Amino acid sequence: MTDAPILEVRDLAKTYGARLGCADISFDLWPGEVLAVVGESGSGKTTLLNCLSTRLAADGGSIVYAMRDGSRRDLATMPEAERRFLMRTDWGFVHQNPADGLRMGVSAGANVGERLMAIGDRHYGRIRGTALDWLSRVEIAADRIDDGPRAFSGGMRQRLQIARNLVTAPRLVFMDEPTGGLDVSVQARLLDLMRGLVRDLGLSVIIVTHDLAVARLLSHRIMVMKDGRVIEEGLTDRVLDDPRQPYTQLLVSSIPQA
Amino acid sequence: MNAATYNFAYLDEQTKRMIRRAILKALAIPGYQVPFAAREMPMPYGWGTGGVQVTAAVIGPGDVLKVIDQGADDTTNAVSIRAFFRKVAGVATTTHTAEATVIQTRHRIPEYPLKEGQILVYQVPIPEPLRFLEPRETETRVMHGLEDYGLMHVKLYEDIAHHGRIATAYAYPVKVAGRYVMDPSPIPKFDNPKMTMSPALQLFGAGREKRIYAVPPYTEVKSLDFEDHPFEVQTFNEPCALCGARNVYLDEVVLDDRGGRMFVCSDTDNCESRRTGTGAQS
Numbered sequence: 450m451t452d453a454p455i456l457e458v459r460d461l462a463k464t465y466g467a468r469l470g471c472a473d474i475s476f477d478l479w480p481g482e483v484l485a486v487v488g489e490s491g492s493g494k495t496t497l498l499n500c501l502s503t504r505l506a507a508d509g510g511s512i513v514y515a516m517r518d519g520s521r522r523d524l525a526t527m528p529e530a531e532r533r534f535l536m537r538t539d540w541g542f543v544h545q546n547p548a549d550g551l552r553m554g555v556s557a558g559a560n561v562g563e564r565l566m567a568i569g570d571r572h573y574g575r576i577r578g579t580a581l582d583w584l585s586r587v588e589i590a591a592d593r594i595d596d597g598p599r600a601f602s603g604g605m606r607q608r609l610q611i612a613r614n615l616v617t618a619p620r621l622v623f624m625d626e627p628t629g630g631l632d633v634s635v636q637a638r639l640l641d642l643m644r645g646l647v648r649d650l651g652l653s654v655i656i657v658t659h660d661l662a663v664a665r666l667l668s669h670r671i672m673v674m675k676d677g678r679v680i681e682e683g684l685t686d687r688v689l690d691d692p693r694q695p696y697t698q699l700l701v702s703s704i705p706q707a
Numbered sequence: 708m709n710a711a712t713y714n715f716a717y718l719d720e721q722t723k724r725m726i727r728r729a730i731l732k733a734l735a736i737p738g739y740q741v742p743f744a745a746r747e748m749p750m751p752y753g754w755g756t757g758g759v760q761v762t763a764a765v766i767g768p769g770d771v772l773k774v775i776d777q778g779a780d781d782t783t784n785a786v787s788i789r790a791f792f793r794k795v796a797g798v799a800t801t802t803h804t805a806e807a808t809v810i811q812t813r814h815r816i817p818e819y820p821l822k823e824g825q826i827l828v829y830q831v832p833i834p835e836p837l838r839f840l841e842p843r844e845t846e847t848r849v850m851h852g853l854e855d856y857g858l859m860h861v862k863l864y865e866d867i868a869h870h871g872r873i874a875t876a877y878a879y880p881v882k883v884a885g886r887y888v889m890d891p892s893p894i895p896k897f898d899n900p901k902m903t904m905s906p907a908l909q910l911f912g913a914g915r916e917k918r919i920y921a922v923p924p925y926t927e928v929k930s931l932d933f934e935d936h937p938f939e940v941q942t943f944n945e946p947c948a949l950c951g952a953r954n955v956y957l958d959e960v961v962l963d964d965r966g967g968r969m970f971v972c973s974d975t976d977n978c979e980s981r982r983t984g985t986g987a988q989s
């Protein structure tokens with residue numbers, strides 16, 4: 450980890466009309482750090498993640514991102530063209546539902562290659578070679594490269610989504626319940642894969658989950674949300690082994706301990 | 708229909724001015740789709756109402772009009788559009804490319820090279836080249852605005868992955884003046900090279916979708932491709948069975964039900980001129 454955060458979030462807030470999405474969110478994310486955002490349904494996790502990734506405009510607060518060149522930029526004032534470029538080069542976003550993050554109508558190879566083409570790669574053979582490499586890294590057989598995601602199982606789709614996001618070597622990846630909706634055994638394999646990739650690539654990750662086992666396996670730090678606000682935050686082991694807030698204690702006690 | 712009750716070229720002056728403004732805007736931003744308030748025309752949409760409105764807005768009493776449908780001057784569609792303008796604008800018509808000042812076309816560019824002062828008006832069914840992979844118009848607009856064209860290559864990638872080569876043969880996407888990606892209407896890709904640096908003015912009208920776009924004379928029009936799968940046009944093994952022309956676009960004609968067939972010029976005027984030695988020919 451270097452000496453400057455990759456993301457600095459201050460007083461972030463989002464409301465939907467009269468309903469609170471999230472509020473008073475402040476934290477730093479460090480390069481190579483995996484931050485898990487946990488909390489019950491409706492606590493504001495997805496709202497927070499969408500605001501951070503600029504998929505949703507926040508109502509207040511600031512998000513400062515450290516660019517590759519070291520400059521620090523306020524995402525709210527970044528021009529859309531530049532923000533889009535950032536989103537498909539420097540960032541990844543893994544959706545809970547793979548259909549939201551994949552192009553279901555085109556082949557696995559095209560799904561992985563799309564970002565490369567978007568940033569100007571115009572060599573078919575090279576794009577395909579890179580796609581093959583990434584498919585193998587997410588354990589999808591080479592002979593499936595021309596198949597569409599509709600022919601894939603849920604776990605494969607999720608691995609394809611991950612490959613599609615990582616192909617441009619992003620520095621920051623957002624994940625919203627990436628293992629939700631999968632069988633337990635499929636989940637375990639995906640988690641192993643994600644853990645390996647995160648470590649090998651030195652990714653900074655913000656992962657939303659309501660599964661504390663996922664948080665324990667992947668994250669360095671945990672933020673616990675309730676009613677749109679962060680009620681507890683700390684190193685993963687500390688929060689899970691020694692929760693301070695009664696609400697967190699309740700959450701922790703409700704899952705079987707690892 | 709009584710021609711006397713209509714304004715010159717059918718549309719009222721107000722409407723023609725509105726269409727001309729859209730054309731001027733389209734010329735100022737080559738390849739950009741300009742919305743316009745398309746009018747109902749006395750013919751169904753599939754008959755090229757977009758092209759007819761553009762032609763009506765640019766044609767003058769001194770113009771000579773040629774209309775082709777898939778290269779032919781004598782199809783019902785081409786004949787009736789020519790008759791329409793003879794009636795509502797009293798203009799002269801021709802089948803010879805070199806004699807025409809305005810050429811309205813469905814799905815071909817004439818073989819005989821166009822020259823300065825000529826206007827080629829394309830009938831366009833679907834103006835949005837990105838629609839194949841992105842049906843949301845709000846999104847395609849942003850993609851054009853931000854020059855976010857990776858998707859076009861995704862489509863070409865799929866072609867190569869599934870067919871071993873870029874199989875797209877019609878409506879092959881182009882980039883205009885290094886900026887906007889444009890659908891050249893369903894012309895065969897054989898015609899794409901004719902678009903670049905053309906001395907003629909190229910106007911595109913989509914009636915149902917209410918869009919006009921343009922390529923000004925001497926503008927670069929580049930067909931999208933990959934470095935290792937460069938753009939190439941269709942080639943034909945044999946010359947035209949009627950006039951012997953090579954390097955022109957040929958249609959396959961079935962002669963009988965025993966599999967007999969031949970290849971003949973799609974551009975009927977060019978073929979006829981070559982055979983009779985009349986008119987200008989390529």
Ligand SMILES: Nc1ncnc2c1ncn2[C@@H]1O[C@H](COP(=O)(O)OP(=O)(O)OP(=O)(O)O)[C@@H](O)[C@H]1O
Nearest residue numbers: 465468469470489490491492493494495496497659
């Ligand atoms: N588009 C929306 N319009 C109105 N209210 C919304 C919208 N999206 C979320 N909310 C509300 O904002 C609050 C936070 O929702 P959010 O989706 O962020 O929760 P979450 O923690 O991701 O829940 P889950 O675990 O069920 O995915 C909830 O009260 C929710 O009803």
Ligand SMILES: [Mg+2]
Nearest residue numbers: 494495496625
């Ligand atoms: Mg959620």
Ligand SMILES: [Zn+2]
Nearest residue numbers: 947950972978
């Ligand atoms: Zn011929």
